[in-house]
Amino acid sequence: MTSTLQELTPYSGIEPDEAWAEEVRRLARERDAVLLAHNYQSPAIQDIADHTGDSLALSRIAAASDASTIVFCGVHFMAETAKILSPDKTVLIPDARAGCSLADSITGAQLRAWKAEHPGAVVVSYVNTTAEVKAETDICCTSSNAVDVVASIPEDREVLFCPDQFLGAHVKRETGRDNIHVWAGECHVHAGINGPELAERAAANPDADLFIHPECGCATSALYLAGEGTVPREKVKILSTGDMVHAARDTKARSVLVATEIGMLHQLRKAAPEIDFQAVNDRASCRFMKMITPAALLRSLREGADEVHVDQETAARARASVQRMIEIGQPGGGE
Numbered sequence: 001m002t003s004t005l006q007e008l009t010p011y012s013g014i015e016p017d018e019a020w021a022e023e024v025r026r027l028a029r030e031r032d033a034v035l036l037a038h039n040y041q042s043p044a045i046q047d048i049a050d051h052t053g054d055s056l057a058l059s060r061i062a063a064a065s066d067a068s069t070i071v072f073c074g075v076h077f078m079a080e081t082a083k084i085l086s087p088d089k090t091v092l093i094p095d096a097r098a099g100c101s102l103a104d105s106i107t108g109a110q111l112r113a114w115k116a117e118h119p120g121a122v123v124v125s126y127v128n129t130t131a132e133v134k135a136e137t138d139i140c141c142t143s144s145n146a147v148d149v150v151a152s153i154p155e156d157r158e159v160l161f162c163p164d165q166f167l168g169a170h171v172k173r174e175t176g177r178d179n180i181h182v183w184a185g186e187c188h189v190h191a192g193i194n195g196p197e198l199a200e201r202a203a204a205n206p207d208a209d210l211f212i213h214p215e216c217g218c219a220t221s222a223l224y225l226a227g228e229g230t231v232p233r234e235k236v237k238i239l240s241t242g243d244m245v246h247a248a249r250d251t252k253a254r255s256v257l258v259a260t261e262i263g264m265l266h267q268l269r270k271a272a273p274e275i276d277f278q279a280v281n282d283r284a285s286c287r288f289m290k291m292i293t294p295a296a297l298l299r300s301l302r303e304g305a306d307e308v309h310v311d312q313e314t315a316a317r318a319r320a321s322v323q324r325m326i327e328i329g330q331p332g333g334g335e
């Protein structure tokens with residue numbers, strides 16, 4: 001797997017027409033496969049999938065499914081999480097090069113070194129991490145339950161929070177803890193959505209709600225602006241991608257500004273077609289997510305590639321940290 005920002009050429013050359021859709025469905029039946037698509041996938045991939053959602057919800061659907069094969073249209077750590085929760089199933093990702101700059105911002109070796117500097121600290125990792133990092137983690141969290149997970153840790157224990165600095169800042173502020181250390185990782189897409197841009201868009205659309213993913217660089221700024229009265233506090237909603245879909249159905253606003261990866265707009269528009277959803281930054285597109293092309297999906301189903309493997313010991317340790325998260329609170333969301 002490669003997930004640096006070097007040039008990676010996705011599988012291409014196939015139009016997602018009806019013939020493609022029929023062939024995908026036929027091959028999926030033949031393989032006894034369930035097709036899962038993350039909310040940041042392109043619309044054609046989202047529409048052909050059996051289930052669309054955030055990474056953890058999809059992994060849990062995969063584990064509960066009768067299908068013997070899971071085709072995970074998302075990035076590599078998500079397919080790994082599905083494999084961790086469904087060790088007996090075959091897990092395929094249409095292009096194993098689809099990595100994640102956030103997951104890659106901390107390695108297992110770096111986390112081990114950090115732990116050695118803080119003996120006795122409790123490690124909390126966001127689900128956007130590799131299996132190796134999850135195996136070194138005490139409790140995983142999603143963006144929706146990160147605050148509850150950290151609040152469940154005795155106050156006198158140090159906490160190491162990784163890998164996302166923006167989510168870590170949000171948790172630190174909400175819990176008021178000063179013994180939490182935050183890893184300086186970030187996602188190149190979310191970091192590109194910034195506070196000034198959000199303030200400008202909010203000022204131009206005073207009646208719009210603001211749906212913000214806490215990994216966005218603007219999450220802290222949004223709360224600050226709300227505190228200042230620049231953006232009305234009741235308009236700012238810090239939500240996981242799964243919770244955004246619920247909020248779209250419930251909001252009374254006629255327009256909503258969305259601060260996360262632009263693939264999310266497709267699900268929101270489907271959930272509430274009468275609302276005008278606009279991206280805060282319409283360049284916020286994850287190139288790794290978009291490597292799962294119609295051609296890549298077809299190849300995956302035809303060739304049974306790329307299969308995801310996690311060694312048994314790593315998977316068992318990683319599974320324990322994911323299960324601790326589930327015991328603490330119903331995790332809605334994550335990316």
Ligand code: SF4
Pocket residue numbers: 040075099100101102103128187188189190261286287288289335
């Ligand atoms: S949007 Fe960012 S965090 Fe999400 S998969 Fe892409 S690089 Fe990773």
